[in-house]
Amino acid sequence: MDRVTAARVFNRICELGSLSAAARALDISRPMVSRYLDEMEKWAGARLLHRSSRRLTITPAGEQILHKTRALARLADEIEQQGDEGKPQGTLRVACAHSTATHILGPMIPAFLARYPAVRIELEINNQPVSLVGERIDVAIRITDDPEPGAIARRLGECASVVCAAPAYLTQQGEPQTPADLAQHNCLHYSRFAGQRWQFHDAQGEAVSVVVSGNFSAGISSVLCDAAIASCGVAMVPAMEAQAALASGELRCVLPGFQPRTLGIYGLYMSRERQPAVLRLFLDAVMQQLRNL
Numbered sequence: 001m002d003r004v005t006a007a008r009v010f011n012r013i014c015e016l017g018s019l020s021a022a023a024r025a026l027d028i029s030r031p032m033v034s035r036y037l038d039e040m041e042k043w044a045g046a047r048l049l050h051r052s053s054r055r056l057t058i059t060p061a062g063e064q065i066l067h068k069t070r071a072l073a074r075l076a077d078e079i080e081q082q083g084d085e086g087k088p089q090g091t092l093r094v095a096c097a098h099s100t101a102t103h104i105l106g107p108m109i110p111a112f113l114a115r116y117p118a119v120r121i122e123l124e125i126n127n128q129p130v131s132l133v134g135e136r137i138d139v140a141i142r143i144t145d146d147p148e149p150g151a152i153a154r155r156l157g158e159c160a161s162v163v164c165a166a167p168a169y170l171t172q173q174g175e176p177q178t179p180a181d182l183a184q185h186n187c188l189h190y191s192r193f194a195g196q197r198w199q200f201h202d203a204q205g206e207a208v209s210v211v212v213s214g215n216f217s218a219g220i221s222s223v224l225c226d227a228a229i230a231s232c233g234v235a236m237v238p239a240m241e242a243q244a245a246l247a248s249g250e251l252r253c254v255l256p257g258f259q260p261r262t263l264g265i266y267g268l269y270m271s272r273e274r275q276p277a278v279l280r281l282f283l284d285a286v287m288q289q290l291r292n293l
Helices: 003-016 019-026 030-044 060-083 098-115 167-173 179-184 221-229 239-248 277-292
Strands: 049-051 056-058 090-096 119-125 139-144 152-159 161-165 187-190 197-201 207-211 234-238 263-269
Touching: 003 019, 003 030, 003 060, 019 030, 030 060, 056 060, 090 098, 090 277, 098 119, 098 139, 098 221, 098 239, 098 277, 139 277, 152 277, 161 167, 161 239, 179 197, 179 207, 187 221, 221 234, 221 239, 234 239, 263 277
Parallel strands: 090 119, 090 139, 187 234
Antiparallel strands: 049 056, 139 263, 152 263, 161 234, 197 207
């Protein structure tokens, strides 16, 4: 039995959590998936999965073998790509936040897949940091000023923010003239960041910060944007999130003389060794997409 295929089947079982799901994804029978799993366990000389009627759980030996089978599958993909005129192929598991999926990755993925039809992308949308190893993620795209430790962080671009509010809110509450004035306003918080200190640079490039507070926080910037449109308060959100509402007049930019601190956009992955070609191509495409925004 083909051990490379057995490794790929084992990887798929671990990603999807069941033999039946792996069989459907791979378009093979469940008995054949079971045979490949048996072959992997014979090859490894250890039980890789605990199987019960309710669920599968990976064993410690299985965790160690999984790292090796994923590397084996990637190496096999690279060899196959060289034999197929260098065309990239294989599955790329990508994690990102909701706003990143909506404004950056979602618009570019169809063109990427059209260019590389042998590639499959699985997009995991989660507004909390993910475990790249534990959740079998090949790359996470994050907007942050502090990339997660332990991963390789490739800077892809920058994310500008904007401070905005609905015209009705500003008419009723008055418009802040300096960042210090925000302390007197209901500021809508992005809950992922510890503390609520908004940071700016003034026209001379000097750093200015203010502690803000408010009665609403959310981990998704689109929700904060909607709350600001509904006159709940002042929000600091990615400029790409507020662009449509600013253009329509539903929101108005405040503090135009002060630039909110820009955050980096990173591609996070675990190793430079045997990095699949599709990962490099995908990160290059994300970088180009950010240049075009």
